[in-house]
Every structure is written in C-alpha cells, then in structure tokens.
Amino acid sequence: MRLRNKPWAREKIEAHPQYIIPEPEKAKGRWHEVFGNHNPIHIEVGTGKGQFVTGMAKQNPDINYIGIELYESVIITALDRLIEADLPNLKLLNVDGADLLHYFEKGEVGRVYLNFSDPWPKTRHAKRRLTYKSFLNLYESLMPEGGEVHFKTDNQGLFEYSLKSFSEYGMLLTFVSLDLHNSGFEGNVMTEYEEKFSAIGQRIYRSEAKFQPRT
Numbered sequence: 001m002r003l004r005n006k007p008w009a010r011e012k013i014e015a016h017p018q019y020i021i022p023e024p025e026k027a028k029g030r031w032h033e034v035f036g037n038h039n040p041i042h043i044e045v046g047t048g049k050g051q052f053v054t055g056m057a058k059q060n061p062d063i064n065y066i067g068i069e070l071y072e073s074v075i076i077t078a079l080d081r082l083i084e085a086d087l088p089n090l091k092l093l094n095v096d097g098a099d100l101l102h103y104f105e106k107g108e109v110g111r112v113y114l115n116f117s118d119p120w121p122k123t124r125h126a127k128r129r130l131t132y133k134s135f136l137n138l139y140e141s142l143m144p145e146g147g148e149v150h151f152k153t154d155n156q157g158l159f160e161y162s163l164k165s166f167s168e169y170g171m172l173l174t175f176v177s178l179d180l181h182n183s184g185f186e187g188n189v190m191t192e193y194e195e196k197f198s199a200i201g202q203r204i205y206r207s208e209a210k211f212q213p214r215t
C-alpha cells in the first residue's frame with residue numbers, strides 16, 4: 001500500500017477519541033465498559049480503510065468490533081466511515097497488531113479477522129506475516145478456549161502458507177474455500193482489497209480456524 005504523508009491525520013485522530021481510542025492500554029480488561037455492554041468482542045488486525053469492520057458492525061449490532069490499523073494515513077478513512085455511520089459497536093485502534101497483549105486480557109477477544117494481510121513473500125520475512133506462528137500464539141493468548149481466526153486473501157501463496165501454519169499450530173480448520181465468491185457462502189462483507197481484486201477476476205480464498213484445548 002502506498003502511503004502519503006498526511007500531517008493533519010494525527011490532529012483528526014486526536015479530535016475523535018470516542019471512535020479512535022487514545023491510550024488503549026488503559027482499556028485492557030475493561031473493554032466492556034468502553035462499549036457499555038458485555039457483548040462479544042471481535043477484532044480485525046490490519047483493518048485498512050475500514051470497509052469490512054464497518055459493514056460487519058452494521059450487520060451484527062450485538063457484537064462489538066475493534067478495527068486495528070498501524071498507519072494514521074490509512075485509519076483516517078476508516079474514521080470517516082465510522083463518523084458517518086456512528087456505530088456504537090465499533091471502535092478503532094491506531095496501533096501495531098504485534099502489541100495486542102498491551103491492550104487485551106486473556107479471554108477478552110472472541111474472534112480475530114485477518115483480511116488481505118500483507119503477504120511478505122520473501123522467506124526471510126515470514127515472521128512478519130500475520131499468520132506466522134508467533135502471531136497465532138499472540139491471538140491465542142487473547143482468546144478464550146475455542147477462539148477463531150477468520151482469514152481472507154487473494155494471494156494463493158499466502159493462503160497455502162497460512163493453512164499450513166494454522167494446522168501446524170494445532171488449530172482445527174472448520175472452513176476452507178478456494179473460491180469464496182463462487183461458493184454460495186452467505187453474509188460475506190467485502191473489504192476494499194477484496195472488491196478491487198475480485199473486480200479484476202482474482203479468486204478470493206477464505207478460511208476459519210479454531211484454537212484447540214491444550215492437552
């Protein structure tokens with residue numbers, strides 16, 4: 001993704017603390033207070049411009065969503081969407097997904113969504129992939145037993161790598177589609193990248209994987 005420098009982005013983020021949570025480490029263990037209810041919390045790591053997480057929050061008002069995006073210049077578009085939609089069950093975090101343990105207690109997150117994550121195709125960069133084993137370990141430490149990771153991509157290499165990574169980690173694959181848009185799957189909410197790639201004929205891959213009890 002090409003990132004333009006947008007110096008006013010920080011100012012805009014700081015002007016909307018009700019949507020992009022400042023100092024999210026202070027919400028650790030008390031996200032139910034932030035949302036004002038005890039509904040399940042689902043997060044998207046690498047939320048980009050927020051189309052997916054906003055669509056999911058509209059579709060599922062009884063689930064709380066948190067979209068996590070590293071770059072200010074990108075998250076401000078998600079912020080614009082959220083200001084317009086004004087959804088009580090969606091918050092955004094402008095932080096690095098690698099630091100999730102700073103922001104969530106064990107068991108606080110019910111599901112992790114990864115959509116069109118950066119593929120990092122070089123083998124020496126494998127540790128940066130959001131489906132690398134250290135990231136799976138991180139997600140597991142935020143979730144109760146049976147927590148799920150839902151993953152979509154157009155990148156066949158990353159999908160194959162990720163299925164192997166889920167499986168080697170001991171997760172149970174409960175859904176795999178090699179062509180989501182021709183699979184009859186209902187309720188799919190498209191991401192920006194999904195719209196872009198499917199419009200040029202790219203196949204969309206999707207999986208669901210569940211953490212298993214440790215024996």
Ligand SMILES: C[S@@+](CC[C@H](N)C(=O)[O-])C[C@H]1O[C@@H](n2cnc3c(N)ncnc32)[C@H](O)[C@@H]1O
Nearest residue numbers: 046047048069070096097098115116191192193
């Ligand atoms: C290829 S884009 C996909 C955006 C969106 N999910 C979609 O499907 O349209 C990947 C996004 O993940 C973000 N990202 C990558 N690594 C991240 C990390 N460690 N923490 C938070 N966001 C990250 C990038 O900044 C980028 O916006």
